[in-house]
Amino acid sequence: MSEDFGKLFKDSAAPAPRADLTDRIMAAAKAQTPLPAANDRKPWVWTALAGIAATLVAGFFVFSTQPDDTELWASEADAAGFGDLYSWVNDET
């Protein structure tokens, strides 16, 4: 039966496209946005990398210019009464 179908389809071939189909497709392809060069086809990669690099540089700058405020926090803790609390704990133990 399979051979019968093969013959049937072969004898009843679908029509061929019109002769100018290739030219029409080529004209439409040329009318499209030109294809980017192969080495330039992912500009978003470079944009993303530049963004990440800028973030890293800015982050390093911010952290490296922070003042050392350990002493400031210690004095603030004393002023808030933490010194008394530590003394009380030490006396109890």
Next chain:
Amino acid sequence: MSDPDNDLISGLRAGNESALRALIDRRSASLHRVAYRLLGDTYDAEDVCQETFLKFWRAAPDWRDGDARILTWLCRVATNDCYDRLRKKRPDLPGEMADYPDGRTGAEAALVNRERWDGLQTAMMSLPDRQRAALTLRYDEDMSQRDAAEIMGIGQKAYEALLVRGRKGLKALMQETEHV
């Protein structure tokens, strides 16, 4: 997986228009046959061909070797486009059949061939879309079961089942009109 269109890939990736022209010359007849069997209209089939090649042209710079054969990709895109068009507008049975292929010998032979051709295409258009696609990939394009299943996006067993149902349905329809 070797691709018979492998010789064109580097040119297509680089945007070489002569490579595109060579691909169209090589594959447009196959694509048109498949689209025609699915849509029943030669002009719609040409539109599908054009859209398919343009999609490939846009995708070519990112084409990766080994993912698929070019013809398989083209057929898959074309059949999906046909399904979309069929969903949007169910076609009637083929109309005036103005594009009956030439090459006949004698008026009587021409009449018999014409009747058989009309009968096949009319019966094909009465089948469900996916059975029609299964049949044309097998009998018009002589595709392997694996390639045809890949084009249709289904497993090989599902494709075989579609083919069996398609053959059965087509035979019944052709017998109704006494073309087989």
